[in-house]
Amino acid sequence: MREYILEMKDISKSFSKVKVLNQVSLKVRAGEVHALVGENGAGKSTLMKILMGIYSADSGEILIDGKEVKIQNPKEAISNGISMIHQELNSVLDMDVVENIFIGREIVRVGAGSLGVVDKKMQLRQTEELFARMGVSINPKQLMRNLSVAQMQLVEIIKAISLSSRVIIMDEPTSALTGKEVKTLFEQIDRLKAQSVAIIYISHRLDEIFQIADRITVLRDGEWIGTDEVANLDSEKLIKMMVGREIKEFFPKQTVPMGDVVLEVKNLSRGSHFQNISFHLRAGEILGIAGLVGAGRSELVECIFGLTRPTTGEITIRGHRVDVRSPGVAIRNRVALITEDRKLTGLNLKASVEHNISLAELTRLARFGIINDQREGEVTESYIDKLKIKTNSRKSLVASLSGGNQQKVVVSKWLLATPDIIILDEPNRGIDVGAKRDIYLLMGDLVKAGKAVIMISSETLELMGLADRILVLAAGRLTGEIDRPDFSQESIMRYASEFQSGNMV
Amino acid sequence: MNRLSALTRLNKKGLDLSSLRELGILIAFVLILAVLMILSPNAFARPSNFINILKQASINGILATGMMYVIISGGIDLSVGSIVALTGVVSASFAHPGEYPLVVPILLSAVIGTLIGLLNGAGVAYGSIPPFIVTLGSMTIVRGLALIAAHGSPVFNVTKAYEALAGGFLFDTIPHLVVYFLVVTVICAFVLTKTVFGRRVYAIGGNEVAARVSGINVNRMKLAVYSLSGFLAGMAGLLLASRTVSGNPTSGQSYELDAIAAVIIGGVSMTGGSGKWYGTVIGALLIAVIGNGLDILNVSSHFQLLIKGSIIVIAVLLDIKGKARQT
Numbered sequence: 001m002r003e004y005i006l007e008m009k010d011i012s013k014s015f016s017k018v019k020v021l022n023q024v025s026l027k028v029r030a031g032e033v034h035a036l037v038g039e040n041g042a043g044k045s046t047l048m049k050i051l052m053g054i055y056s057a058d059s060g061e062i063l064i065d066g067k068e069v070k071i072q073n074p075k076e077a078i079s080n081g082i083s084m085i086h087q088e089l090n091s092v093l094d095m096d097v098v099e100n101i102f103i104g105r106e107i108v109r110v111g112a113g114s115l116g117v118v119d120k121k122m123q124l125r126q127t128e129e130l131f132a133r134m135g136v137s138i139n140p141k142q143l144m145r146n147l148s149v150a151q152m153q154l155v156e157i158i159k160a161i162s163l164s165s166r167v168i169i170m171d172e173p174t175s176a177l178t179g180k181e182v183k184t185l186f187e188q189i190d191r192l193k194a195q196s197v198a199i200i201y202i203s204h205r206l207d208e209i210f211q212i213a214d215r216i217t218v219l220r221d222g223e224w225i226g227t228d229e230v231a232n233l234d235s236e237k238l239i240k241m242m243v244g245r246e247i248k249e250f251f252p253k254q255t256v257p258m259g260d261v262v263l264e265v266k267n268l269s270r271g272s273h274f275q276n277i278s279f280h281l282r283a284g285e286i287l288g289i290a291g292l293v294g295a296g297r298s299e300l301v302e303c304i305f306g307l308t309r310p311t312t313g314e315i316t317i318r319g320h321r322v323d324v325r326s327p328g329v330a331i332r333n334r335v336a337l338i339t340e341d342r343k344l345t346g347l348n349l350k351a352s353v354e355h356n357i358s359l360a361e362l363t364r365l366a367r368f369g370i371i372n373d374q375r376e377g378e379v380t381e382s383y384i385d386k387l388k389i390k391t392n393s394r395k396s397l398v399a400s401l402s403g404g405n406q407q408k409v410v411v412s413k414w415l416l417a418t419p420d421i422i423i424l425d426e427p428n429r430g431i432d433v434g435a436k437r438d439i440y441l442l443m444g445d446l447v448k449a450g451k452a453v454i455m456i457s458s459e460t461l462e463l464m465g466l467a468d469r470i471l472v473l474a475a476g477r478l479t480g481e482i483d484r485p486d487f488s489q490e491s492i493m494r495y496a497s498e499f500q501s502g503n504m505v
Numbered sequence: 506m507n508r509l510s511a512l513t514r515l516n517k518k519g520l521d522l523s524s525l526r527e528l529g530i531l532i533a534f535v536l537i538l539a540v541l542m543i544l545s546p547n548a549f550a551r552p553s554n555f556i557n558i559l560k561q562a563s564i565n566g567i568l569a570t571g572m573m574y575v576i577i578s579g580g581i582d583l584s585v586g587s588i589v590a591l592t593g594v595v596s597a598s599f600a601h602p603g604e605y606p607l608v609v610p611i612l613l614s615a616v617i618g619t620l621i622g623l624l625n626g627a628g629v630a631y632g633s634i635p636p637f638i639v640t641l642g643s644m645t646i647v648r649g650l651a652l653i654a655a656h657g658s659p660v661f662n663v664t665k666a667y668e669a670l671a672g673g674f675l676f677d678t679i680p681h682l683v684v685y686f687l688v689v690t691v692i693c694a695f696v697l698t699k700t701v702f703g704r705r706v707y708a709i710g711g712n713e714v715a716a717r718v719s720g721i722n723v724n725r726m727k728l729a730v731y732s733l734s735g736f737l738a739g740m741a742g743l744l745l746a747s748r749t750v751s752g753n754p755t756s757g758q759s760y761e762l763d764a765i766a767a768v769i770i771g772g773v774s775m776t777g778g779s780g781k782w783y784g785t786v787i788g789a790l791l792i793a794v795i796g797n798g799l800d801i802l803n804v805s806s807h808f809q810l811l812i813k814g815s816i817i818v819i820a821v822l823l824d825i826k827g828k829a830r831q832t
Contacts, residue, residue, distance in 0.1 A: 307718065328720040337718065345718055348711035350778035359708055360719040362701045369700045413719065 004066075005030040005198050006051075006082070006167050011060035013046055018402060020046050023060070024224045026217055028167060031196035033189060035203065035213035035230075038242055041404070041431050042219040044202055048169050052084050053077045081166035085156045085173060093145040098127045100144055101159045130158050134191060149294065150181035157188055161197075168192065169200045174208060175458055176293035178474075179497035186212055204459050206235045207489050220244055221434075239461065250437070251465025254444035258468075259283030260318075262452045263335075263421050265304065268313030273299040274476035277313070281421065281452045286443060288467030289456045290492050296476040297456045298340050301423045305337040306330040317421070331360060336419035338410055340426045340456070346410040347398050354380040354394040357412045383412035388438060404435025411442065422446060423454040428462065440466060460489050474498045529823060530772055530784060534791050541798035548801045556680065562793035563686035564589075564748075566786065567741045568760055569767035570693045571734035573785045576768050577697075578730045579710035579777030580629060580636035585738035585764060587647035588618050589757030592742030594651050597660040597752025600667040607666045611743060618739015619732050621647055626731030630724035644761070651754040660752035671747035682744060689737065694782040706730060710777025766813065767792055770820040791816070 006028040013021040021043045028034045036044050049055045051062065053071040061068050064080055071077050077084075091100050102123045109119040127140045136154055144152060153173060160168045174182045189199055189212060203209055209216065209230075216233060218225040218241040225241050243250040263281040268274070274296035281287050291297045303310050306324035315322055317333045324330050330337070339345040347356055357380050358365055365376045380394045387408040391401055398409055407427065414422065424443075428436045443453055443466060457463050463470055464487040472480035472495035480495030542550040568585050575582045595617060596610035621643060628639035673681045697703035708716040709723050717723050741760075746752045771788030773780025792813065799809045 305718075326720070326722065327718055328722060331720040339718055345712075345714045348708055348715050348778060350711040350774070351707060355704065355707070359704070359716070359721075362704055366701045369702060371699060371701060371704065373699075 004028060005064065007063040007066075008047065008051065009061050009063065011047060011050060011057045011062075013050060013055060013058050019222055021050075021057075021222045024219060024222070026200075026224075027227070028198045028200060029215075030166070030198050031193050032214040033193065033199045033201050033212050035201045035209045035216045036219065037203070037206075037209060037216060037238065038219035038225075039436065041221070041436070042242075043222040044219055045171070046222075047219070048084060048171065048200070048202070051077065051082060051169070078163050078165070081164065082169070083160040083163055083165040083167075084169040084171065085153065085160060087172040087175060089149070089152050089156055091144045091152055091155065093143070095144060097138060097140045097142050097144065097147070097155055098123050100155060101127055101130075101162055126162070127158075130162055134158060134161065134188060136188075148181075149176040150178075150184065153177070153185065154188065157192075161192070165197065167198045167200065169202070171202045172204070173201075174203065174205065178292065179493065182208070204461070205489070205493075206238060206461070207493065209238075210235065218242055250440075251462070252437075252440055252444055253466055254448055255468075256284040256447050256450075258285055259450060262318055263304075264314075264316040266314040266316070268300070268303065268310050268315065270299060270303050270308060270310045272476065274303075274473070277473075277478050279471055279478070279481070281454060283420070283450050283452050284447050285469065286447055286453045286455060286467045288463035288470040289454065289473060290458075290460060290463055290470050291473035291496050293458065295473040295496065297473050298425055299476075300473070301337060301425055301454065301456065302339075304330075305335060305423065307337075331417055331419075334418065334420040335423070336360075336414035336417055336421070337423045338414055338425060338427055340429070342403075342406055342410050347406060349397070349399040351398060352395045353384070353389070353391050353398050353401070353409055356398050356409050357383055357394075357416060360413050361416045379416060380412075383416065387412055387415075387442070402431075402435075404431035404438075407431050407435060407439070411439065419451070421452050421454070423456075425456045426458065427455065428457070428459070460492050463487075463492070464489070472496050472498075530770060530787050530791070530820065534787050534794070537791065537798075538794060541794065541802075545798070545801050549798055554797070554801075556678070556683065558790070558793050558797045559683045559686070560680045561797055562789045563680075563682040564741050564745055565760065565763045565767060565792060566686045566789035567689050567737050567744070568764035569771075569785050569789045570689055570782075571737035572761075572764040573768045573771075573773055573780065573782065574693070574697070574706055574730050575636070575734045576765070576773050576775065577710045577777055577780050578706045578727065579713060580727070580730070581640060581765070581775075582622075582625065582731060582734045582738075583637065583640040583761045584621060584625060584643040584647055585734060585741070586757040586760035586762075587644045587651060588621055588735060588738035589742035589745055589760055590651040590754050591621075591647050591654065592617050592739040593746035593756055594655040594660055594752035594754050596743045597663050597667075597746045598654065600663040602662070602664050607664070607670075610667060611670075614739040614743035615736060616739075618742065619736040622732040622735020622738070623728060625735065626728035629731065630727040648754075655752060655754040657754065659754070660746075661750070663747075663750060663752075667747055668750050669747075671744040672750075682748065685740070685744065689740075690782070690786055697782050702729070707778055711779070763792060766817050769817060772820070775821075 004027045008026040010023045010025060011021055012019070012023055024043065024047055026036065026047065038044050046055065050057045051071065053073040053076050056072065062071060063069070069080055071080060092103060095103070106118045107122045109117045124140055131138065131140065136158060138147065138151055138154065147155065173185060177185060192199060201213060213230050215227060215229055216238065217227040218238065220242060259282055261280045262283050266278050268277045277300055289297050302308050304315060304324065306326045306329050315324055317335065322329065322333055343349060354376065358376050362371065365372055365379070377394065384391065384394060389408045389412070390405050398406060401409065427439055446453055455463065455467065468484050470482045470487065470492065471478060472492055474496050479498040482491060548554065572582055572585065592614040596614045599605050599610040599613055625640050625643055628634045629636045671682050675681060675684050697706065705716065705721050705726055708721060709726050713723055742757065745756060767788035768785050769775065770791055771780065771784030773784060795812060796809060799812065
């Protein structure tokens with residue numbers, strides 16, 4: 001048997017002159033869990049998209065069983081035995097489990113001629129066989145909608161097996177799973193390994209990687225940094241490889257004396273999204289919020305910002321109780337929210353950099369409703385300079401900028417509103433390492449200037465590097481509060497999975 | 506902050522790629538104009554005919570201006586043609602000699618148009634009904650109201666003053682209609698490009714959620730935008746009735762489609778968030794030029810439909826291709 005089932009050699013890829021992958025190699029053995037790690041923007045997802053045929057590489061080759069293959073689209077990837085389980089699961093929610101497994105390649109009833117009648121019985125039988133083989137106990141006739149995220153993921157895994165995949169890519173498979181569900185997933189992964197399926201495992205959770213992976217490949221800034229056996233690495237070494245410097249340097253933590261309480265949230269609840277949340281925030285503080293995907297973190301800050309109304313509870317800003325009816329009220333109270341998905345909720349991609357930056361503060365740039373173009377141009381330019389936004393001109397469409405620079409545009413928009421309380425929801429998703437560091441530095445500047453920052457992040461490293469205090473949410477409840485000296489990935493994970501055992505703080 | 510470099514960059518005008526799209530339409534417009542002038546140097550290319558074209562473009566141009574606001578904001582307004590009919594009938598009914606002063610039919614047209622627009626906006630904003638459905642409903646309802654108000658037949662017998670609203674001339678040369686078109690265009694273009702309100706129209710059409718997050722009251726914006734479209738449709742109805750010296754409940758049929766066509770030909774994206782006011786003006790002029798030119802060339806109106814339809818599709822095709830190249 002050959003040593004490697006899959007080899008990606010010297011893969012390079014550029015997007016509009018920006019090199020996102022430079023001569024990257026990845027060699028995967030049959031029956032191993034190969035962790036692919038790196039910060040956001042390191043090039044992991046681009047590399048995987050090339051493997052899945054979603055992008056084509058500018059140069060380099062892909063070998064399967066030692067033979068070169070050309071993968072032009074996901075269909076060809078699948079026929080070469082490669083499948084991917086995406087972080088955002090793309091199941092059809094209104095179909096049942098069986099239909100989802102066989103979507104696009106339904107078994108047609110024999111004898112019915114070319115009528116294309118689906119053989120539901122056969123599909124059901126095959127599904128049941130697969131479930132039995134993998135020890136999955138999900139009713140195949142259930143609608144996808146009624147499954148938990150973990151169950152949906154299992155269905156995706158079963159689907160990958162039914163495609164007789166020999167390489168399965170798992171992109172952040174545990175980001176929405178509780179501790180117990182993670183254990184079930186790992187059991188499935190062990191079964192796959194036993195059947196000599198190779199797993200490419202992408203995750204930010206280092207503890208998990210050390211638990212499940214056999215070998216690790218590290219990417220940074222589109223470069224291949226190294227590949228090694230897990231036994232030869234520890235988290236210290238791995239982090240150093242990922243961020244390219246000592247962790248203390250990478251997270252430029254500014255410790256400033258804490259000021260008064262600027263925000264106090266008391267018993268805040270909103271339907272089934274979150275219940276009974278209370279916390280306070282001081283000037284000069286960076287408060288981290290950790291939790292699994294779906295724990296209610298974004299819902300909580302959206303409610304504080306007035307995008308949704310709480311069912312019960314109080315919000316006090318600088319000592320005054322405020323009824324935050326709308327984002328407008330929040331902005332007037334000097335609260336800013338940098339939302340999680342900049343393309344969906346942060347930017348107007350059809351507008352220019354300038355028009356995006358000025359949007360929340362137009363009235364201040366206008367007299368009698370008429371915008372002062374000169375002033376708008378000046379303040380826009382000042383933020384382009386201050387945040388080092390790379391753009392041809394302030395009139396360029398914001399859609400033409402890279403992810404990191406787009407994020408800086410969103411940040412500029414909110415800084416222009418001169419907020420005292422800045423809420424950042426996953427501010428570093430999908431941006432390159434340089435931009436990320438700029439955002440970290442900016443957060444330091446903000447607290448030094450006496451502002452208060454709330455940061456939601458799924459990267460515990462980032463939270464631990466920057467926050468003064470971390471709140472942990474699980475299933476809509478506040479399950480833990482950790483002060484900086486007591487930070488650890490284990491304790492965050494424990495609190496984040498807590499609702500299962502049913503004991504709340 | 507590096508103030509010097511900021512200011513030097515401020516002086517350099519960035520290349521605005523989005524205006525290339527309007528440039529294409531302008532070139533097409535000039536080409537069509539040139540061809541018609543060559544084909545008909547005597548009848549088409551006369552100055553008096555150009556004024557005539559402007560006059561023919563003006564009612565559709567006024568409707569298209571309102572439509573442009575609605576489409577940039579991410580919506581659509583199918584009710585404007587019916588509003589034209591209703592306000593035409595109502596204003597003509599209040600314009601019989603010796604009954605009411607001229608201000609009454611004018612105000613009624615403005616109020617009725619705005620009110621219907623407001624209701625459209627309320628349905629879209631607070632009812633969360635898709636704009637197409639809301640205005641499809643109101644299009645039918647308002648047409649019904651027009652027929653009811655007119656008892657099914659046109660309203661004649663209006664005052665000279667009422668007739669002069671649209672039929673008169675400024676300095677004995679420029680038709681009033683053209684003046685109104687010009688005034689509406691200038692005001693609406695200024696509001697769209699220079700004011701906070703205009704900027705917010707683009708913002709809610711470009712990304713409604715991002716606009717809301719940025720503190721914009723999206724619902725109120727929608728009310729305003731549909732009200733503006735309704736108001737302008739009301740004015741157009743008054744002017745059409747004045748021009749035809751009668752309020753006809755079946756008038757204004759498919760005017761909404763001509764208005765939409767002008768906006769789309771002018772490069773405004775159907776998905777909202779982008780477009781330029783001068784594109785819409787060129788769009789409205791282009792439609793009038795084609796109609797006028799083909800009339801002069803004795804092309805049957807049946808064939809004119811073919812040509813108009815083709816131009817709409819080609820314009821949108823250009824738009825889509827242009828976007829594909831950008832990304």
